Amino acid sequence: MSAAAQPAPAQPAAQPAAQPVDANALLDRVWPASAQRDEHGALSIGGVGAAELRDTFGTPLYIVDEAEVRTHARRTVAAFDEAAAAHGTSARVYYAGKAFLCTEVVRWVTDEGLGVDVCSLGELEVALAAGADPARLGFHGNNKSTSELERAVEVGVGTVIVDSPIEIERLAAIADRHGAVQPVLLRVNSGVHAETHEFLATAHEDQKFGFAMDAAPAAVARIRELDSLRFLGLHCHIGSQIFGVAGFAESAARLVDLHAQLLHDGPVPLMNLGGGFGIAYTAADDPTPIDDLAAGIVAAVAQECEVRGIPLPELAFEPGRSIVGQAGITLYEVGTTKPVTIGEGAQRLYVSVDGGMSDNARPALYGAQYTARLASRVSDAAPALVRVVGSHCESGDIVVENDHLPGDVAPGDLLAVPATGAYCFSLASTYNYLPRPAVVAVRDGHARVIVRGETIADLLHRDAGVAEERNA
Structure with a gap:
């Protein structure tokens, strides 16, 4: 191929996730600069803790570091x-x-x-x-x-x-x-x-x-x-x-x-x-x-x-x-975990969260690759190969295809997926009638809603049949 015909370099092809030395570590170039763990191991962004964000705004939740x-x-x-x-x-x-x-x-x-x-x-x-x-x-x-x-x-x-x-x-x-x-x-x-x-x-x-x-x-x-x-x-x-x-x-x-x-x-x-x-x-x-x-x-x-x-x-x-990609994180709560045998005795742990392809369509659309970390705590459990999946009625409802999390990840844990500031909110849908999450901006220890999340009541309000029945 001549020099003039060379295509533009782009992202590398997806590779199987290598087992990390520390499944709790936050990679600088993926996470916002303000992402850190407190003395208890909980994640904070922009000076606001993950548990506080969950308790105040619910999950799933888009978080943007202003x-x-x-x-x-x-x-x-x-x-x-x-x-x-x-x-x-x-x-x-x-x-x-x-x-x-x-x-x-x-x-x-x-x-x-x-x-x-x-x-x-x-x-x-x-x-x-x-x-x-x-x-x-x-x-x-x-x-x-x-x-x-x-x-x-x-x-x-x-x-x-x-x-x-x-x-x-x-x-x-x-x-x-x-x-x-x-x-x-x-x-x-x-x-x-x-x-x-x-x-x-x-x-x-x-x-x-x-x-x-x-x-x-x-x-x-x-x-x-x-x-x-x-x-x-x-x-x-x-x-x-x-x-x-x-x-x-x-x-x-x-x-x-x-x-x-x-x-x-x-x-x-x-x-x-x-x-x-x-x-x-x-x-x-x-x-x-x-x-x-x-x-x-x-x-x-x-x-x-x-x-x-x-x-x-x-x-x-x-x-x-x-501009916005690295500034965004999506916060989920783990609902279920399930080990699945994937050949020759090897296992992958499926970790299901309370969002999925409705709040991040990129993996389904483009095969986009993401990573995830426990947000509510750290753990010294051995890393386990995981696939983070959503709550939708689709086998392709994958949030993170391959990564490692501490093997004791369990229901109720908070999970954070970084680098979701771009094309996640923009492509969000209400598939399976999951309401679209709120967007919360964090800065200097304060959090505020910049896009209100939807509720099921909001979705029903748009249904003309429901409206007609209520007005009858």
Whole structure:
């Protein structure tokens, strides 16, 4: 395979869990910095103990460390600002709201200097409700409706990322009716494939997002013909949970080729390289530090521009998972345990918890790997190979496929699964009529609800048949 055809490095394939020296230990790069055990061995996050969180808010429970989110946001902005400045340009950083969005998270990231990337009317309204500056919002989506685009133009969204020829015409007509000139980016597919789950790789040709590279010039020419649209530049996103710089560098090289071509007919002030920066979910993951990612990606773009004798544009990036992923923990209570023989006398202990695929769909969707630790205590019992499973009527209802916990894990124990800040709440469902958990923010010894959890009464309230019977 030639260097140009190399795919983007991504997370390693899942490996059988190696027995740890200490099944109580918390791996720094997986857990929030505030995660620690007290003198009794109980876990605390943000200075709040797991038992207190359970007693106050119940389980399952999403816990988000506010300081951790802010730290990752601040470091990311600083990393890209520094990398861009070293090459004589500037950088914009947008938080990819699809990872986890609520008004408080919007306030945290905007406080730390990020814009927000939204991809639906609902996400847009959350950002606006939080007080985000519309001029610092980007609006994505392959099928934005007329009403969504109307709202975006009406409130003054800073950038709409157009995804199809139909959308170009639709947006231009709406902006014209409003007497506005709407700035746009054109999403293109660079052909660089992230080595991740097929559904997470978003820059290959046969998929729903963006324009093929050879179709982009005509699309840009059309945008430039329309007085109600202003072409800002190109956008490309190669996938999610990516480790290393190589894939981004190769995608950037292809993007700069197109960028240089477009410069012949007008300005192209911005290049958005998307996000997809990976995090550690287990000990097998070794993500690239954000400073190294920023420096490497910006240097690669700068080199490609220098080779072509063109100025380096302003750059933009859209991290989501790498901002909130490590900040999140899901707290469960163990209901049952059951040893199962898995061959040649070996056993796996199935540990059932009071949540599952309704609060974390990623293992079922993508084969995502997680780890778990006892949260209510420590134990010196020998580590046992475990599979943490949920309460749903599905054999694929797996929270943690392979890990080790102290062999005396028992009903009533609290179990914490780290690195659940991204794409767990966002993908949550009420499958089997399990209400969606609350989201609680912790910081400096205090905990507060930032998204209220559902109750069975809430679910019944939505059932029109129940409502009619009660009103009869």
